[in-house]
Amino acid sequence: MMSMAASSPPWNHVLVTGGAGFLGSHLCTHPLDSGVEVDCLDDLSTGRAEKVAHLAGRPGFRFLERDISDPDCSETPAGSYDLVLHLAGPASPAAWPDRPVEVLDAASLGTRNALAVADRDGARFLLASSPPVPPAADPVGPHSACAEAVRFSEALVAAHAGARGSNAGIVRLFTGYGPGMRTDAGGTVAGFIEQALAGRPVTVPGDGSRRHPLCYVDDMVDGVLLVAAGRSVRPVDIGGDEEPTAAEIARLVIDLTGSDSPLTFVDGAGARPAEPRPVTGFAREIFGWLPSVTWQDGLERTVASLRGLAETIPTTAAPGRAGEWWA
Numbered sequence: 415m416m417s418m419a420a421s422s423p424p425w426n427h428v429l430v431t432g433g434a435g436f437l438g439s440h441l442c443t444h445p446l447d448s449g450v451e452v453d454c455l456d457d458l459s460t461g462r463a464e465k466v467a468h469l470a471g472r473p474g475f476r477f478l479e480r481d482i483s484d485p486d487c488s489e490t491p492a493g494s495y496d497l498v499l500h501l502a503g504p505a506s507p508a509a510w511p512d513r514p515v516e517v518l519d520a521a522s523l524g525t526r527n528a529l530a531v532a533d534r535d536g537a538r539f540l541l542a543s544s545p546p547v548p549p550a551a552d553p554v555g556p557h558s559a560c561a562e563a564v565r566f567s568e569a570l571v572a573a574h575a576g577a578r579g580s581n582a583g584i585v586r587l588f589t590g591y592g593p594g595m596r597t598d599a600g601g602t603v604a605g606f607i608e609q610a611l612a613g614r615p616v617t618v619p620g621d622g623s624r625r626h627p628l629c630y631v632d633d634m635v636d637g638v639l640l641v642a643a644g645r646s647v648r649p650v651d652i653g654g655d656e657e658p659t660a661a662e663i664a665r666l667v668i669d670l671t672g673s674d675s676p677l678t679f680v681d682g683a684g685a686r687p688a689e690p691r692p693v694t695g696f697a698r699e700i701f702g703w704l705p706s707v708t709w710q711d712g713l714e715r716t717v718a719s720l721r722g723l724a725e726t727i728p729t730t731a732a733p734g735r736a737g738e739w740w741a
Contacts, residue, residue: 444639456480483516483523500529518562529571539571568649572647591629591631605617613675616664623659627653627655627691628654628658663713
C-alpha cells in the first residue's frame, strides 16, 4: 500500500479539528511523526484530552481547547495552515443521538468556520464525513438531525469548491477500529470487546450473519492523508474490503481476550438496515490506496492494547473510562 510515511508530506502546518477523538488523535500523530507541525482543536465534548496526552510537549504540537462552532473560532487558530482536516463534524453523528442541536451546529457552523480557516490561509480542506444516508422521510424524525448534518456539510464543502474555488474535498469514512478506540461509545467491535473484557455475555444481534466492512485505523489514516494530498472534490470512500459477520467477529474477540464470556444471540436487533459498503475503487485507482491489515490481525492488535490497559486500570477508575486505551 502506498503510504504518506514513505515520502515527505506536502504540508508544514496542519489543523485537525476534533483531534482528541479516536481517529483524530491518530491523524495528529502521523503527520507529527513526519516532522509536520500539528494543531489539535477540540472542545472535549466527545473527545478526551488523554487521547493526545502522549503528544504534549513534543515540538510542533499544540492543543487548542475550543469549539469550532463558535462564531469567532475561525479567527482564533493562528496559522498559517496548509491543510485543515475537519473531523469535528458529522463523521460519526450516531455518537450524539441525544444532541441533535450540537450535531447540526457542528455540521453547519463548525464546517463553515473550518472552511473559513482554510480559505484564509489558502489551505487544502478535507471534510471527514459518514457513509451516504437515504433521504429522510420525516425532517423532524428521531434520526433526521444526523442525516441532514451529513448532507448539509457535504453540500457546503462542494459549494465552496464550486463557487469559491476552494481546494476542498470530502472523505467518507466507514467502520474504523484499532488501538485508542473507545469501548463505551457503541459499535459492533467496541461493544464485543467491552463485554468480553468484562466477562459478560457477548451479545450478537439476530443470527449473527450481518456483515461489517472493517478498516484498521492505520489503513484509514493512510487513506485520509492520501486524499488530503490530492485535489479531489469528489467524495472518496475509505473503508475495509473484508466483511466478516458479527458472529465471526464476536468469536474471534472471545478467543483473543481469553474470556469465558458466552456467545449470546439477541432477537430483535438484527432487523436494522444493512451496513453500507464502501466503494473504494476511486481511492484505489486515483490515490493508490489499499488496506493492508487483515481484520483478524487488526482485532489482535486492538484487543492486545485494550487488554493491556484494562489490566492496569485501578478499581476506582472513573465510570466510562475502563475500556479506553491511552497511547
